[in-house]
Amino acid sequence: QSALTQPASVSGSPGQSITISCTGTSSDVGGYDYVSWCQQHPGKAPKLMIYDVSKRPSGVSNRFSGSKSGNTASLTISGLQAEDEADYYCCSYAGNSVYVFGTGTKVTVL
Amino acid sequence: EVQLVESGGDLVQPGGSLRLSCVASGFTFSSYAMTWARQAPGKGLEWVSSISGGGSGTYYADSVKGRFTITRDNSKNTLYLQMNTLRVEDTAVYYCVKRSLAGTYYFDYWGQGTLVTVSS
Secondary structure, three states: OOOEEOOOEEEEOOOOOEEEEEEOOOOOOOOOOOEEEEEEOOOOOOEEEEEOOOEOOOOOOOOEEEEEEOOEEEEEEOOOOHHHOEEEEEEEEOOOOOEEEEOOEEEEEO | OOEEEEEOOOEEOOOOOEEEEEEEEOOOHHHOOEEEEEEOOOOOEEEEEEEOOOOOOEEEOOOOOOOEEEEEEOOOOEEEEEEOOOOHHHOEEEEEEEEOOOOOOOEEEEOOOEEEEEOO
């Protein structure tokens, strides 16, 4: 149950696109198409942004998109906005009702 | 509207015990698996434990196995986490989390969290 690996920080200017990676193993990210991403603003509860690798819940902006290749999943934020500044966590199902989160990435809008 | 309200967080000494509760509303509680996740101060999220909708299936992270027990009372729409033999490293905000539909593997709603501090 080791945490998935994410970059500690990613930054971009308003309007730009950024991508956050999430690297696991064949036992979690690579083994299932059940990667999700959540956004957490300081002092707030996490909010689901992407599920099942690339699906968006109702109400989430289409500027957020997800993908996966092998043992690495990615979250892309296009048209970066000030409100996107937050921490982002990936989460993967790892079988037998076990889940693993990523180490988290702080997104800074320059 | 889905609401998850945690309570029970407190300051406790190492080796002590604490029980967290989470009252759910806005959905048919018994139909959904539920999860506890935690976040140590300034750190990332960590999955702690999950329980099936009926309560018969329980699952734990290695870091808490044998010390924590997850249960639920579907008549009261309440999720619990009994935490025994607490360690300093258990200090965290504990979140009550709803899993989405059966056959899905993601968390769609989170509570606001309750703070557990383990310190002498």
